[in-house]
Amino acid sequence: MKAVSYRSYGGPEVLEYGDLPKPKVGPDSVLVEVRAAAVNPVDWKAREGHLDGMLDPVFPVVPGWDVAGVVVGLGADTPEFREGDEVVGYVREDFLSRGTFAEYVAAPVRTLAPKPAGMSFEQAAGLPLAGLTAYQALRAARVGEGDTVLVHAAAGGVGSMAVQIARHLGARVVGTAGEHNHDFLRSLGAEPVTYGEGLAGRVRALAPGGVDAVLDFAGGGTIGTSPDVTAPGARLVSIVDPAVAALGGRLLWVRPDTAGLVALSRMAEQGVLTVEVAEVFPLEKTADAHRLSARGHTRGKIVVRVD
Structure with missing residues (x-):
């Protein structure tokens, strides 16, 4: 072959x-x-x-x-x-x-x-990999109806799927991305913010009470901003930064999961997930x-x- x-x-x-x-x-x-x-x-x-x-x-x-x-x-x-x-x-x-x-x-x-x-x-x-990563991260962060979730690198392969699934679960999504991807995030139902210096202030402007969950798909120390943008009891998940553990969160390594793939396939067939x-x-x-x-x-x- x-x-x-x-x-x-x-x-x-x-x-x-x-x-x-x-x-x-x-x-x-x-x-x-x-x-x-x-x-x-x-x-x-x-x-x-x-x-x-x-x-x-x-x-x-x-x-x-x-x-x-x-x-x-x-x-x-x-x-x-x-x-x-x-x-x-x-x-x-x-x-x-x-x-x-x-x-x-x-x-x-x-x-x-x-x-x-x-x-x-x-x-x-x-x-499969991006979808399962997003799906398992959302489950680990217990994201559901009425939550506000901050997704870092929201326009990437994993982040864009996390945005769509979180919206399907009934959550409000704030997503970090470069300005050239802001319209794309809006089309997925997210509220975009530009990453970089001043990020915490921009997130707080959208969610004055803090976000309920943070999903870090970016790395580069981004998870370190979490204490400045989260509500009490917020859940943190990162797929790239072990420093999340010191903040009380979870470092996630995506696992093969037929049931999760079936759930993603159904969402795709329903038009929920692209x-x-x-x-x-x-x-x-x-x-x-x-x-x-x-x-x-x-x-x-x-x-x-x-x-």
Whole structure:
């Protein structure tokens, strides 16, 4: 099969496009013919070795954890799926090796769910990791009807989904973003504020009593502003900054979750949740997709199409 892989840590230049063996399928896995795979910041961070203390690499590593595709092979015990099923998945294992930037991936059934009807493969590929991160962060922060929630990096892949889901839950959303993304946030139902110096004052102007929850998808010390913008008893969640623990909050690492993916798929089918696709690259141009992701400030998802 054609795949993108790397044989050592390094910059995007270590990514190779070529032939690799088709993956073997375990008893509780299915073989997915990949139609699209989304790029996430964790992909290039892993490629650069930043996850080496957490996940062992088995070289050559095929990057990528997000996938949208079609089931073309079944393991010995996979009653959940049939050949021909269109699926989405957050296909993360506890080591780096068999990723989704390839023509095929062997995916444990616990990482998959049916693809949302009516959604393109490119859009669907952007749903699993970002959508589950947003969904699990909102659940961890116990966001619900009547809450005011502050979402940092609200125009990004994760943040934009968190805005939509929070609004669906009945929450008021204040979102940080550059001014060029403010109209986009308004279209999602959020009240935008510009990040940077004076942020706390701008948030307080919108929510004088403080916000009930803070979701940090930005990092860079942003969570440190929380005491100045929160109401008593506010819940804090960050996916990037361990300093959240010292403030009484939770550092969250997104987990594969079929039930969560099913919930996201239903929201997408109902028109509650959309996926903004920033740019689509062919598989052989994955290195360029990584470069674009590493620049930061991308609105929505960067996707690789596998033909």
